[in-house]
Amino acid sequence: MSEKTESVKGLAWRTNAVVAVLSIIALATAMGSTLKAQLLLASIMICIILTVIITTIRVTATDNLALRGKAIIQGTWFYMSFSLSYIIMPGSPYFEMSISSAVINALIGIVTLIVGAYSLLKTRKETGVMISI
Amino acid sequence: MGEESKDQYGDYAIVEVPMKERRSSLAMFIEYTSVVTCVAAIWAGGAIASAGDALTLITAVIIGSVILAILGGLTGLIGGHTRMATYNIMRYPFGRIGSSIVGTICSGIGAMAWFTFQTWLFGVLISSMLPGYWFTDIVAATIWSGILMMLTALYGIAAIIVLSYLVGPMFLLLSFIGAAASFEAFGGVPALLAYKPPSPLPIGSIITTVVGFYAVGSVIVGDLGRYGFKPRDGAVAWATHIMLFNTSLVLIGVFSIILTGSENIAAAMLKIGMGFSALVFFALTQFDTNDNNLWSSSLAWVNAVGGRLSRRHWVAIMGIVGTIWAATVSAGYGASLAVLFKFGEILGKLIPQMGAIMIADFFVFRPYVLGLKDPAKRYRFGPGTKYSVANIAGILSWIITSLLTIFVAEPLGITPVALGLVSGFLLYLIIATACHKSGIKYEVGEWVERPTGF
Numbered sequence: 285m286s287e288k289t290e291s292v293k294g295l296a297w298r299t300n301a302v303v304a305v306l307s308i309i310a311l312a313t314a315m316g317s318t319l320k321a322q323l324l325l326a327s328i329m330i331c332i333i334l335t336v337i338i339t340t341i342r343v344t345a346t347d348n349l350a351l352r353g354k355a356i357i358q359g360t361w362f363y364m365s366f367s368l369s370y371i372i373m374p375g376s377p378y379f380e381m382s383i384s385s386a387v388i389n390a391l392i393g394i395v396t397l398i399v400g401a402y403s404l405l406k407t408r409k410e411t412g413v414m415i416s417i
Numbered sequence: 418m419g420e421e422s423k424d425q426y427g428d429y430a431i432v433e434v435p436m437k438e439r440r441s442s443l444a445m446f447i448e449y450t451s452v453v454t455c456v457a458a459i460w461a462g463g464a465i466a467s468a469g470d471a472l473t474l475i476t477a478v479i480i481g482s483v484i485l486a487i488l489g490g491l492t493g494l495i496g497g498h499t500r501m502a503t504y505n506i507m508r509y510p511f512g513r514i515g516s517s518i519v520g521t522i523c524s525g526i527g528a529m530a531w532f533t534f535q536t537w538l539f540g541v542l543i544s545s546m547l548p549g550y551w552f553t554d555i556v557a558a559t560i561w562s563g564i565l566m567m568l569t570a571l572y573g574i575a576a577i578i579v580l581s582y583l584v585g586p587m588f589l590l591l592s593f594i595g596a597a598a599s600f601e602a603f604g605g606v607p608a609l610l611a612y613k614p615p616s617p618l619p620i621g622s623i624i625t626t627v628v629g630f631y632a633v634g635s636v637i638v639g640d641l642g643r644y645g646f647k648p649r650d651g652a653v654a655w656a657t658h659i660m661l662f663n664t665s666l667v668l669i670g671v672f673s674i675i676l677t678g679s680e681n682i683a684a685a686m687l688k689i690g691m692g693f694s695a696l697v698f699f700a701l702t703q704f705d706t707n708d709n710n711l712w713s714s715s716l717a718w719v720n721a722v723g724g725r726l727s728r729r730h731w732v733a734i735m736g737i738v739g740t741i742w743a744a745t746v747s748a749g750y751g752a753s754l755a756v757l758f759k760f761g762e763i764l765g766k767l768i769p770q771m772g773a774i775m776i777a778d779f780f781v782f783r784p785y786v787l788g789l790k791d792p793a794k795r796y797r798f799g800p801g802t803k804y805s806v807a808n809i810a811g812i813l814s815w816i817i818t819s820l821l822t823i824f825v826a827e828p829l830g831i832t833p834v835a836l837g838l839v840s841g842f843l844l845y846l847i848i849a850t851a852c853h854k855s856g857i858k859y860e861v862g863e864w865v866e867r868p869t870g871f
Binding site for chain 1 (some may be wrong): 586690691
């Protein structure tokens with residue numbers, strides 16, 4: 285049981301770290317862009333980083349497998365939802381982002397969704413916590 | 418609770434939610450925020466924008482939200498204690514047949530009407546943002562979107578929660594970004610304060626409409642609240658999401674319409690320059706909002722009709738009826754939001770008193786008149802449980818109160834929703850207590866619950 289609890293913790297650390305790095309890369313694509321674009325990507329990044337921090341604290345604070353699973357699944361849904369913004373918003377004319385930046389952001393959004401889907405399925409398998417918790 | 422019932426109809430429509438199916442308070446919060454509020458609140462804000470100046474509208478929205486938070490918080494608490502859907506809870510204050518009738522009006526028809534209106538709004542959205550194609554014509558878009566929106570409701574509560582988790586947080590983030598964009602692009606606070614409403618209405622009427630938009634939702638909070646780990650989870654999640662997000666989202670709708678001078682939110686977003694992004698954003702969130710309406714409607718119909726038709730059958734039936742109705746509305750009214758204002762006003766005059774009567778029965782009449790102090794023991798459910806066929810006190814209170822809100826409130830200058838809530842609450846207590854103390858039978862007939870919960 286304790287080995288499983290540790291492996292779930294490791295999964296949470298890895299996936300959350302990847303997502304945090306991706307959100308920082310997304311912000312970097314706004315360099316040289318308009319202030320509106322920078323504020324948009326900074327807002328999304330802040331939300332994702334906050335989600336990652338809260339998830340990490342919740343995962344570290346407990347040794348209970350079910351509680352760990354619940355924390356990971358809820359955090360994963362949040363960053364997946366925020367990552368939809370990378371796909372939807374940068375293409376909007378209001379933010380005046382270049383096409384290449386918009387495409388990179390959309391790709392970052394898609395990769396984050398894939399990482400999230402993997403994290404959800406793996407956590408459900410390891411912990412037995414339902415995805416719609 | 419009595420003997421354990423069999424979940425024949427799906428999603429514990431008329432039986433107790435078991436421990437293994439209970440959800441976190443965060444899931445409740447996300448569910449209420451993204452499924453019940455979501456984009457409907459922004460549309461609602463857009464619909465009241467022409468009724469008052471900025472300060473009047475802000476005041477009305479805050480007062481309306483406080484009423485909703487209290488009303489829904491208390492009905493959610495009843496769901497949390499009993500673990501039963503609203504229509505089962507109504508079996509006590511309205512009787513078994515009374516609950517079928519009142520529940521059908523509130524949710525069977527009320528929530529289905531919301532499904533209809535939101536399907537129509539989706540048609541408005543698509544036709545406004547992507548004009549010129551046969552499939553984006555308002556009637557065509559209404560029909561195919563209605564069919565799409567039935568899918569998650571057909572699957573059930575797990576699919577609805579998954580969609581909410583995926584769309585809800587993004588919706589909140591981007592709504593605030595959209596509001597900031599409309600402030601930045603169209604003159605901000607000075608422009609807002611300078612706004613003169615084209616057709617001003619009394620503040621009481623605006624408050625009634627604000628409450629009316631969410632009246633069905635606030636009475637049926639228990640439908641989701643019964644899934645919480647602790648009895649108070651649903652109630653706390655509801656009150657928090659109303660005060661944090663219903664208030665701000667309705668105001669975002671108000672401000673966007675005022676600042677851009679557009680006829681609806683979709684047009685406002687196009688004017689700001691959100692383009693195709695806004696279309697995708699609204700399409701996702703509208704989808705997310707509307708499935709829950711159909712799901713709640715199906716629970717009410719299961720309680721009213723029973724028999725061989727399961728929750729899924731009712732989702733399909735109500736979904737088809739709602740889609741046809743929405744197509745008719747879109748053919749008749751096009752993209753005019755005037756019909757949405759009227760709709761909110763009607764719901765605000767009929768529904769909130771149902772919640773007030775339920776609250777009066779559970780929190781005052783049963784503990785202080787009947788002496789049932791333990792909340793978990795105030796209502797019993799399960800096979801063999803005996804209910805009255807009709808609770809005259811509840812039904813009479815609702816009828817009298819509805820007549821007062823429709824015909825008396827406005828001529829006397831009283832806010833209809835306030836009159837409905839106060840008079841519904843007091844009338845039920847007065848009639849039920851007077852009958853109980855004087856030995857007059859106010860609960861008539863007897864209905865014994867079957868093993869299926871019907």
